[in-house]
Amino acid sequence: MDLMGVRINTIVKDNVAIRCDGCNEIIAGTPWRLNVLDIVASEVPVAWTEQPAINPGPFQFHSDPGHARTWMARRGYLFCRKGEVREIMRPVPIPGDAVRWGLCDGIHRDDHAFVPA
Numbered sequence: 001m002d003l004m005g006v007r008i009n010t011i012v013k014d015n016v017a018i019r020c021d022g023c024n025e026i027i028a029g030t031p032w033r034l035n036v037l038d039i040v041a042s043e044v045p046v047a048w049t050e051q052p053a054i055n056p057g058p059f060q061f062h063s064d065p066g067h068a069r070t071w072m073a074r075r076g077y078l079f080c081r082k083g084e085v086r087e088i089m090r091p092v093p094i095p096g097d098a099v100r101w102g103l104c105d106g107i108h109r110d111d112h113a114f115v116p117a
């Protein structure tokens with residue numbers, strides 16, 4: 001651009017490549033970000049030492065929700081099929097022998113329907 005006779009070259013390219021947490025490839029352009037909310041209340045009383053810590057993110061992906069699902073599957077998260085992959089996901093503890101987490105966008109009002117991501 002040219003501003004009052006002074007030439008300004010706008011640098012738009014990030015010098016740090018952002019990689020997708022799903023497929024590990026470099027993301028060209030703006031990454032799509034996903035945050036996992038803090039757990040507010042747990043219905044399953046488990047000693048915190050036994051509980052795998054949830055990294056709240058943000059995680060960065062290509063804009064295709066399939067890449068976020070790949071990431072969930074790799075981490076062993078379940079995905080609530082009544083919701084969608086959104087920027088903010090709520091972790092829901094799933095009772096069982098081992099503590100598992102389901103991720104839901106928390107928008108629907110009825111029971112979750114968790115499936116492997």
Ligand SMILES: [Zn+2]
Nearest residue numbers: 020023062067
């Ligand atoms: Zn990707």
Ligand SMILES: [Zn+2]
Nearest residue numbers: 080104112113
């Ligand atoms: Zn749900």
